[in-house]
Amino acid sequence: DQQVKQNSPSLSVQEGRISILNCDYTNSMFDYFLWYKKYPAEGPTFLISISSIKDKNEDGRFTVFLNKSAKHLSLHIVPSQPGDSAVYFCAAKPAGANSKLTFGKGITLSVRP
Amino acid sequence: GAGVSQSPSNKVTEKGKDVELRCDPISGHTALYWYRQRLGQGLEFLIYFQGNSAPDKSGLPSDRFSAERTGESVSTLTIQRTQQEDSAVYLCASSHGETQYFGPGTRLLVL
Numbered sequence: 001d002q003q004v005k006q007n008s009p010s011l012s013v014q015e016g017r018i019s020i021l022n023c024d025y026t027n028s029m030f031d032y033f034l035w036y037k038k039y040p041a042e043g044p045t046f047l048i049s050i051s052s053i054k055d056k057n058e059d060g061r062f063t064v065f066l067n068k069s070a071k072h073l074s075l076h077i078v079p080s081q082p083g084d085s086a087v088y089f090c091a092a093k094p095a096g097a098n099s100k101l102t103f104g105k106g107i108t109l110s111v112r113p
Numbered sequence: 114g115a116g117v118s119q120s121p122s123n124k125v126t127e128k129g130k131d132v133e134l135r136c137d138p139i140s141g142h143t144a145l146y147w148y149r150q151r152l153g154q155g156l157e158f159l160i161y162f163q164g165n166s167a168p169d170k171s172g173l174p175s176d177r178f179s180a181e182r183t184g185e186s187v188s189t190l191t192i193q194r195t196q197q198e199d200s201a202v203y204l205c206a207s208s209h210g211e212t213q214y215f216g217p218g219t220r221l222l223v224l
Contacts, residue, residue, distance in 0.1 A: 002123055034211075045215070
């Protein structure tokens with residue numbers, strides 16, 4: 001049973017436009033959510049996170065939105081750049097600083113020049 | 114560099130052999146995690162160390178898998194009698210708070 005779901009395996013957007021990556025979760029114990037970006041042959045790189053007490057967190061071109069009632073979060077990248085092309089993983093964890101992450105399967109973002 | 118490091122970066126082995134993977138966490142990080150990513154899949158939790166507490170081994174797929182950590186330092190993940198389904202990227206992460214930081218991974222191929 002997948003507790004974190006990224007239902008779209010891929011997304012292609014034009015450079016300069018907005019990329020919206022979606023993620024759904026089923027476990028109501030999840031309290032903290034993270035997005036990681038992964039290039040081929042590299043480990044995941046932390047991008048942005050959000051706590052369940054917030055509904056939005058912004059960092060430069062990246063904004064994460066959390067809808068707790070819908071158990072849904074999304075990552076917005078605007079404007080999208082070709083260097084953003086990578087696999088993006090959504091991850092979630094229960095409350096508590098040190099606890100395991102549950103990951104989605106990832107979505108491959110391609111930004112066309 | 115202050116990031117998480119892992120060795121070897123690539124490992125090819127024959128079915129039935131044992132392998133040992135190493136992780137050096139970020140200095141000062143109290144928690145260390147092992148995950149693996151099989152082809153086309155997300156990251157799958159294996160084991161987690163937190164200080165001197167007993168490790169959380171709930172993600173280990175079989176008793177062929179084991180891991181050790183020396184204090185808050187290096188960790189080794191050992192896979193005994195490797196099988197072809199063990200082929201994956203094995204990722205280590207460390208944290209001192211909510212965010213986990215990952216190493217580059219060890220790509221294991223079992224022939």
